[in-house]
Amino acid sequence: MEPIEICSKQCKSKCCKSTPPALTKSDFERINKLHENKNWFNNIDQGENKTIVIAKREDSNNCYFLSEEGLCAIYSSRPLDCKLFPLFFKINKINKSEYNLRWLVWYCPLTDAKSLDVLKEEAKTKIEIILSEDPDQLFEYQNAMYASQGYKKKHFLYEERLKIKKSGE
Ligand code: SF4
Numbered sequence: 001m002e003p004i005e006i007c008s009k010q011c012k013s014k015c016c017k018s019t020p021p022a023l024t025k026s027d028f029e030r031i032n033k034l035h036e037n038k039n040w041f042n043n044i045d046q047g048e049n050k051t052i053v054i055a056k057r058e059d060s061n062n063c064y065f066l067s068e069e070g071l072c073a074i075y076s077s078r079p080l081d082c083k084l085f086p087l088f089f090k091i092n093k094i095n096k097s098e099y100n101l102r103w104l105v106w107y108c109p110l111t112d113a114k115s116l117d118v119l120k121e122e123a124k125t126k127i128e129i130i131l132s133e134d135p136d137q138l139f140e141y142q143n144a145m146y147a148s149q150g151y152k153k154k155h156f157l158y159e160e161r162l163k164i165k166k167s168g169e
Pocket residue numbers: 006007008011012013014015016085086108109110
């Protein structure tokens with residue numbers, strides 16, 4: 001089964017019906033350009049940790065962008081939080097080109113369908129691209145995740161720490 005079928009048919013898009021995705025600045029700007037209706041997001045203010053998350057549907061716990069067929073209506077523009085799921089990470093800058101990453105994997109049916117190594121390699125590739133193009137977005141992602149309620153509640157299946165170099169350095 002392809003990952004998209006696992007998500008929509010087997011799992012029935014559980015992650016899109018739970019904690020609202022937290023947004024980085026560029027996530028917000030990209031999605032906001034697509035929507036004149038401003039009901040699609042909510043602000044979360046927890047002291048220093050301020051962030052914006054995608055709103056829930058008025059009549060359910062579903063993400064604002066989850067269609068009745070269980071598909072994402074903004075798939076190609078979805079937030080980094082959704083692109084990386086079921087992986088999360090914490091990042092610290094060591095110097096100009098090196099970062100310490102702590103991988104955390106949240107259990108979901110995709111972790112059964114693909115091996116953890118495959119998921120990690122996919123996420124590592126995405127992160128290396130962002131590090132070379134827009135490293136600030138990774139720190140924004142981390143801050144957004146800290147500010148989202150769900151991040152604190154999650155239980156993780158797997159954890160690994162590694163050092164990553166910005167490509168081309
Ligand atoms: S990413 Fe995981 S939890 Fe989310 S819809 Fe797919 S299988 Fe379900």
